[in-house]
Amino acid sequence: MKKYSSSFFIIIAGFILVTIGVIWLVVIPQGKQLVKTVKDLQQSKRDIADLTGRVEKITSLEQRSEQLSEMTQIVSDYLPDSQKEGPFIVETEKVFQDNGVAGDIMKITGAVKATAKQTTENEESATAGATTTISSTTTSTPTPKVGGLPGTAQTGFSFTFKGNFPSFMNFLKTWEGIRRFFVLQSIQVKTTGDDEITVRADGMIFYKKQVSILENLENLDINFNKLEDLKKKNLYSTPVSPQEPGYGRDNPFVPF
Amino acid sequence: MSVINLLPPELKNKKKQIQLNMTAISLGGSWIVLLFILTAVLFFSRMTLHVSLQANQSEINWLQNAIDQKKDIVSQAYLINDRLQVIKAAQVQNKFSVFLDETIKATPSALQITDFTINPQSKPPVKIQGYAASRREVVKLMEKFDASPYFKEMTFESSNLSEDKVNFTINGQIEKIP
Numbered sequence: 001m002k003k004y005s006s007s008f009f010i011i012i013a014g015f016i017l018v019t020i021g022v023i024w025l026v027v028i029p030q031g032k033q034l035v036k037t038v039k040d041l042q043q044s045k046r047d048i049a050d051l052t053g054r055v056e057k058i059t060s061l062e063q064r065s066e067q068l069s070e071m072t073q074i075v076s077d078y079l080p081d082s083q084k085e086g087p088f089i090v091e092t093e094k095v096f097q098d099n100g101v102a103g104d105i106m107k108i109t110g111a112v113k114a115t116a117k118q119t120t121e122n123e124e125s126a127t128a129g130a131t132t133t134i135s136s137t138t139t140s141t142p143t144p145k146v147g148g149l150p151g152t153a154q155t156g157f158s159f160t161f162k163g164n165f166p167s168f169m170n171f172l173k174t175w176e177g178i179r180r181f182f183v184l185q186s187i188q189v190k191t192t193g194d195d196e197i198t199v200r201a202d203g204m205i206f207y208k209k210q211v212s213i214l215e216n217l218e219n220l221d222i223n224f225n226k227l228e229d230l231k232k233k234n235l236y237s238t239p240v241s242p243q244e245p246g247y248g249r250d251n252p253f254v255p256f
Numbered sequence: 257m258s259v260i261n262l263l264p265p266e267l268k269n270k271k272k273q274i275q276l277n278m279t280a281i282s283l284g285g286s287w288i289v290l291l292f293i294l295t296a297v298l299f300f301s302r303m304t305l306h307v308s309l310q311a312n313q314s315e316i317n318w319l320q321n322a323i324d325q326k327k328d329i330v331s332q333a334y335l336i337n338d339r340l341q342v343i344k345a346a347q348v349q350n351k352f353s354v355f356l357d358e359t360i361k362a363t364p365s366a367l368q369i370t371d372f373t374i375n376p377q378s379k380p381p382v383k384i385q386g387y388a389a390s391r392r393e394v395v396k397l398m399e400k401f402d403a404s405p406y407f408k409e410m411t412f413e414s415s416n417l418s419e420d421k422v423n424f425t426i427n428g429q430i431e432k433i434p
Contacts, residue, residue: 008273018284027291034302034305041305051316068332068336149342149345184352185377186378187373189373191369220333
């Protein structure tokens with residue numbers, strides 16, 4: 001005797017097909033969308049926590065805007081966003097003048113590539129009186145051993161000084177502490193008279209075009225205690241400003 | 257009392273099949289209904305969460321706008337931390353004055369340096385020329401440099417006597433950059 005009829009199997013097969021169809025076309029897409037919505041919701045909660053933290057930190061920074069501006073100025077003096085060799089030259093000149101040393105030749109030798117060998121051009125002979133020459137010659141020098149400094153660029157300089165040794169030492173120690181990040185690569189001290197020396201110092205000034213840290217919540221924290229440390233890096237010269245007096249001559253081509 | 261089914265066997269079978277089919281239909285239908293209920297639950301759960309998500313998105317937009325309005329402060333904060341990171345990494349920058357201080361300490365009384373060159377990238381990195389009362393003074397300078405934490409491997413390159421003074425050249429290596 002036949003136990004199940006063919007209509008029974010058709011009914012079962014029909015229900016199985018409908019079940020597969022419903023699961024495939026409705027339940028799975030709905031489930032996926034639900035999971036996505038849950039994930040989005042969790043992410044949005046994290047985003048809100050992060051943004052709320054940022055807003056709180058920004059609000060607290062806003063209350064110390066004066067200190068923030070001062071700190072920005074100091075760190076920008078120390079590591080500017082472009083070559084800005086002008087303030088470095090002015091600062092160096094002020095420091096050597098204050099210490100009774102003469103700056104003979106001050107030369108900016110150009111961009112320094114990190115990997116190539118040093119090909120500094122021959123130094124010009126010393127000329128009487130302080131002169132400043134800015135040249136566009138490119139100098140390639142090995143990277144200084146100053147640790148990993150991501151994102152920084154360097155410009156070479158070659159300065160020659162004249163004076164006596166104690167004055168030069170005072171100058172050098174002060175110069176090494178100015179508010180501008182630079183590194184000396186070589187120094188040559190030569191005696192030229194009984195109490196006279198000539199010193200040639202080659203080095204690099206650093207600058208950083210872009211901000212390369214992560215723009216996250218943690219990096220919005222400012223350690224204002226560092227401000228006092230940074231202030232120890234003195235600024236000896238008065239920054240040059242186009243607004244200062246002393247501009248304008250009837251005839252710029254006659255001796256001043 | 258016993259019930260006697262007097263229907264013919266074909267009809268009996270047919271009735272059984274119909275009952276079986278009806279059972280299958282009712283069970284399958286219930287299953288389909290359950291599936292639709294599950295789908296509805298999923299849909300309404302998603303809709304509820306979606307409303308919360310939209311509220312969160314609005315809050316995010318509001319907070320983002322608040323931050324955008326203070327863009328200057330944000331830029332300043334990132335700039336300061338970026339520069340401080342470099343300043344911290346640059347603590348090892350070389351201080352050549354330390355080399356010269358060591359030279360002051362190491363120079364014997366009867367010796368004059370006329371040319372002192374220090375360049376970590378050149379070979380040799382340290383080159384010293386000068387005059388001394390005797391070669392012993394030159395060796396004293398070399399020994400003192402060797403004992404210093406900043407110089408090492410001092411070598412005597414040449415010397416010649418001229419007008420009662422020894423004209424000398426010595427070379428050396430840098431042990432560490434201050």
